[in-house]
Amino acid sequence: xxxxxxxxxxxxxxxxxxxxxxxxxxxxxxxxxxxxxxxxxxxxxxxxxxxxxxxxxxxxxxxxxxxxxxxxxxxxxxxxxxxxxxxxxxxxxxxxxxxxxxxxxxxxxxxxxxxxxxxxxxxxxxxxxxxxxxxxxxxxxxxxxxxxxxxxxxxxxxxxxxxxxxxxxxxxxxxxxxxxxxxxxxxxxxxxxxxxxxxxxxxxxxxxxxxxxxxxxxxxxxxxxxxxxxxxxxxxxxxxxxxxxxxxxxxxxxxxxxxxxxxxxxxxxxxxxxxxxxxxxxxxxxxxxxxxxxxxxxxxxxxxxxxxxxxxxxxxxxxxxxxxxxxxxxxxxxxxxxxxxxxxxxxxxxxxxxxxxxxxxxxxxxxxxxxxxxxxxxxxxxxxxxxxxxxxx
Numbered sequence: 001x002x003x004x005x006x007x008x009x010x011x012x013x014x015x016x017x018x019x020x021x022x023x024x025x026x027x028x029x030x031x032x033x034x035x036x037x038x039x040x041x042x043x044x045x046x047x048x049x050x051x052x053x054x055x056x057x058x059x060x061x062x063x064x065x066x067x068x069x070x071x072x073x074x075x076x077x078x079x080x081x082x083x084x085x086x087x088x089x090x091x092x093x094x095x096x097x098x099x100x101x102x103x104x105x106x107x108x109x110x111x112x113x114x115x116x117x118x119x120x121x122x123x124x125x126x127x128x129x130x131x132x133x134x135x136x137x138x139x140x141x142x143x144x145x146x147x148x149x150x151x152x153x154x155x156x157x158x159x160x161x162x163x164x165x166x167x168x169x170x171x172x173x174x175x176x177x178x179x180x181x182x183x184x185x186x187x188x189x190x191x192x193x194x195x196x197x198x199x200x201x202x203x204x205x206x207x208x209x210x211x212x213x214x215x216x217x218x219x220x221x222x223x224x225x226x227x228x229x230x231x232x233x234x235x236x237x238x239x240x241x242x243x244x245x246x247x248x249x250x251x252x253x254x255x256x257x258x259x260x261x262x263x264x265x266x267x268x269x270x271x272x273x274x275x276x277x278x279x280x281x282x283x284x285x286x287x288x289x290x291x292x293x294x295x296x297x298x299x300x301x302x303x304x305x306x307x308x309x310x311x312x313x314x315x316x317x318x319x320x321x322x323x324x325x326x327x328x329x330x331x332x333x334x335x336x337x338x339x340x341x342x343x344x345x346x347x348x349x350x351x352x353x354x355x356x357x358x359x360x361x362x363x364x365x366x367x368x369x370x371x372x373x374x375x376x377x378x379x380x381x382x383x384x385x386x387x388x389x390x391x392x393x
Contacts, residue, residue, distance in 0.1 A: 023049075023050030023051030023206055023207065023208055024050055024084060024085045024175040024176060024207075024208055025047060025048060025049055025050045025052075025083070025084075025085060025208065026047065026048045026071055026083065026084055026176055026208055026210060027046070027047040027048075027081075027082070027083040028044050028045060028046055028047075028067065028070065028071070028080065028081075028082055028083075029045055029080055029081040029082075029083065030043055030044075030045055030079065030080040030081065031043070031044045031045070031067070031070060031077045031079070031080030031081070031082060032044070032077065032078050032079045032080055033063075033066055033070060033075060033077055033078050034078045039232050040063050040066040040232055041063040041066050041067055041070070041077075041232045042063070042231070042232040042233045043080070043233070044063070044067060044080070044229075044232070044233070044234055045234070046227050046234060046237055048208050048209075048210055049208075050208060051206045051207065051208055052208055052209075052224050052225065053199070053202045053208075053209045053211060053222060053223060053224050054208075054209070054210055054211070054223060054224065054225050054226075054227060055211045055212075055213060055218075055219040055222060055223030055225070055226045055227065056068065056210065056211070056212045056213075056227050056229060057213060057214070057216060057219040057223075057226050057227065057228050057229070057255075058214065058228060058229035058230055058235075058255075059214060059230065059255070060214060062229040062230050062231060062232065063229050063231075063232035063233075064212045064214075064229050065180055065181075065212055066232075067212075067229070068101075068178050068180055068210055068212050070082055071084070071097075071099065071176070071178060071210060072094055072097065072099055072101050072178050073089065073092060073093060073094035073097050073099075074094060076090070077090060084097060084098070084099070084175060084176060085175070097175075097176075098174050098175045098176070099174050099175060099176040099177070099178055100121075100168075100169035100170075100172065100174040100176075100177055100178065101169070101177075101178040101179075101180065102165050102166060102169050102177065102178070102179045102180070102182045103165070103180050103182070104180055104181040104182060104184050104185060105185070106153070106161045106162060106164070106165045106185075107165065108153040108161060108164060108165060108168075109153070110152065110153050110154055111152070112152070112153075113149065113150050113151065113152060114140075114145060114148050114149045114150070114151050114152075114153070114156070114164050115136055115140075115149040115150065117153065117164055117168055118136045118139060118140065118145075118149075118164065118167045118168050118171055119132045119135070119136045119171065120168060121168060121171065121172045122135060122136075122171060122172060125172065135171050136149070136167075136171060139167045139170050139171045140167060143163045143166060143167050143170075144163065145160070145163055145164060145167060148160060148164075158185055158186050158187070158190065159186060159190045159193070159194060162182060162183070162185075162186065162194060165182070166182075166198075166201070170201075170205070173207075174207070175207070175208070176207065176208045176209070176210065177207055177208070177209045177210070178209075178210050178212075179198075179209060179210070179211045179212065180212045181212055181213055181214070182194075182198075182211075183195065183198075183213075183215075183218065184213070184214075184215070191218070195218060195221060195222055198211075198222065199221075199222055211223065216255060216256050216257070216258065216260075217258055219240070220240040220243070220244065220256070221240075223240060224239070225237060225238060225239055225240075226238065226239075226240055226243050228243065228251075228252050228255065228256070230251050230255075235248060235249060235251055235252050236248035236249070236252050243256055244256055244257065246390070247261070247305070247381065247390065248389070248390055249383060249387075249388040249389050249390055250263050250303050250305070250383040250388040251388055253305045253381060253383065253390075254305075257307060257308070259308050259344055259356035259358070260356075261305045261306065261307050261308075261381070262305065262306045262307070262308065262311075262355045262356060263303050263304070263305055263383070264279045264280075264303070264304040264305075264306065264349075264353060264355070265279070265280075265301070265303065265304075265351070265353070265385075266278060266279045266284075266301065266302050266303070266304045267300065267301050267302075268294060268299055268300060268301070268302060269283065274286075274291070275291035275294060275295070276327070277302060277304050277380075277382075279304060279329060279349070279351075280329075280349040280350040280351030280353065281329045281330035281331060281349050281350040281351075282327055282328050282329035282330055282374075283327050284304070284326045284327035284329075284376050284380060285326050285327055286326075286380075286382075287393070289393035290380075290382060290391070290393045292393070293382070293391050293392060293393045294382055294391055297384060297391060299384065299385075299391075301385050302382050302383065302384070302385060302391070303382070303383040303384075303385050303388070304380060304381070304382060304383075305380060305381035305382070305383060306355075306376060306380050306381075307358075307379075308344065308356040308357050308358040309358045310376060310377050310378055310379060310380070311355070311357040311358075311374045311375065311376060311377070312357070312359070312374070312375045312377060313345060313347075313357055313359055313366070313372050313373075313374060313375075314372060314373045314374075314375060315366070315370065315372055325375045325376055325377060326376040326377070326378050326380060327375075327376050328373050328374065328375050328376065329349065329355075329373070329374040329376065330349075330350065330371070330372075330373055330374075331347035331348060331349050331350075331355060331371075331372055331373070331374050332347060332348045332369060332370065332371055332372070333345060333346075333347055333366050333367065333368055333369065333370045333371075333372055334346045334347060334348045334354065334368060335368065336366050336367075336368070338361060340361070341360075341361055342358055342359065342360055342361050343358075343359050343360070343361050344356055344357070344358055344359075345357045345358075345359055345366060347372060347374060355374065357374060
C-alpha cells in the first residue's frame with residue numbers, strides 16, 4: 001500500500017521551492033520529425049502558454065512522445081522551430097534547455113537512496129552540500145517523502161517512486177516540466193489520487209507543464225487545454241469542454257469520451273424542406289441549421305456522431321413514439337457493462353455496427369440478444385466522410 005494518499009502535505013514547511021515560478025512558454029512551429037522514410041511528427045504547430053498545463057493526447061504511435069523529446073532536445077527536428085520562451089533552442093544541448101523530464105518508468109537509480117536520487121541533479125550542477133541538503137529536505141516535506149529518504153527505490157511502492165521522480169524534477173526548479181505518461185504504471189485508484197496531486201502541484205508551482213498521455217480521462221481532467229494528435233499531426237487544440245462538445249473531426253469525436261462518441265455511417269434523405277440521416281435500422285431528423293450546412297457541402301453520405309448519453313433504450317422491437325426525439329434506431333443488445341451508478345450498453349445495429357448507450361443502473365434488466373429501440377435525444381454531429389472534418393452549422 002502507498003500509505004497516506006491525501007493531497008500534498010507539508011505546505012507550511014516548504015520553502016521557496018514551491019512558490020510560484022517565473023513561467024515560460026513553449027512553442028513548436030511547423031515542426032516535423034522523420035525516421036528514415038517514416039514521419040513521426042508532421043508540421044506540428046502548437047504553443048503552451050507560460051504557466052499552462054498542456055496535455056498532448058493520442059493513441060500509441062501518434063507522435064506525442066516524439067514531440068516531447070523534441071522540446072527536451074533528445075531528438076532534433078527534421079524541420080521547423082522549437083522555442084522555449086523567446087529563444088530558439090533547435091541547436092541548444094538538452095542540459096542547457098533548463099527542462100526536467102518525468103518518465104513513465106520513473107528512471108530512478110536503484111543503488112541510490114531516495115535522498116541521493118532527489119539531489120542528483122543538484123550534484124551534477126555542483127550545488128554546495130549544505131544547500132543540497134536544504135533543498136532536498138524542502139521538496140521531500142512537500143511530497144511526503146521525508147520518512148523515506150534513506151530507503152532505496154526497490155523498497156518503495158509505485159506511487160512513492162513516482163513522487164521521488166517528481167521531487168528530482170522539482171528540486172532544481174526548471175523552466176518547463178515534461179511528463180511522459182508518468183501515471184500509466186500505477187493502479188487505477190492511485191492514478192486518480194496522483195492526478196489530483198499533480199494538478200495541485202502545478203497550481204502551486206506555476207510552471208509550464210507539457211504532459212503526454214493516451215488516457216483521455218486523464219487528459220480531460222488535468223489539462224487546461226488538450227492537444228489531440230493522430231498519425232503525427234495535430235487534430236485539435238482547445239479547452240477540454242470544447243474538445244468534447246465540438247470535436248474538430250471524426251477522429252477526435254471517436255477518441256474522446258468513455259465510451260467515446262458513436263460514429264455511424266449514414267445517407268442524407270430529403271423530404272420536402274426536412275432533411276434526415278438514414279442509418280441501419282432507422283433515421284434521424286436534422287435541425288434546420290445542420291441541414292443547411294450539409295446541403296452547402298453537397299453531401300450525399302455523412303458520418304453521424306451521437307454521444308452514448310444522447311441515446312435512450314426502449315425494450316422490445318416495437319417502434320417508440322418520436323415526440324421529443326430526433327429519431328429511433330432498431331438494435332440488439334450485445335453487452336451490458338455495469339459501472340456503479342450507471343451502465344454502458346453495447347448494441348448491434350442491422351448493418352453490424354456497434355453502438356454504445358449510457359443508461360442508468362436502475363432501469364429494467366437487459367439481456368444479450370434482446371431487441372431494443374434506441375431513441376436519439378441529441379445533440380448530434382455531422383462529419384464529412386471525405387476528410388472527417390466537422391460539418392459546422
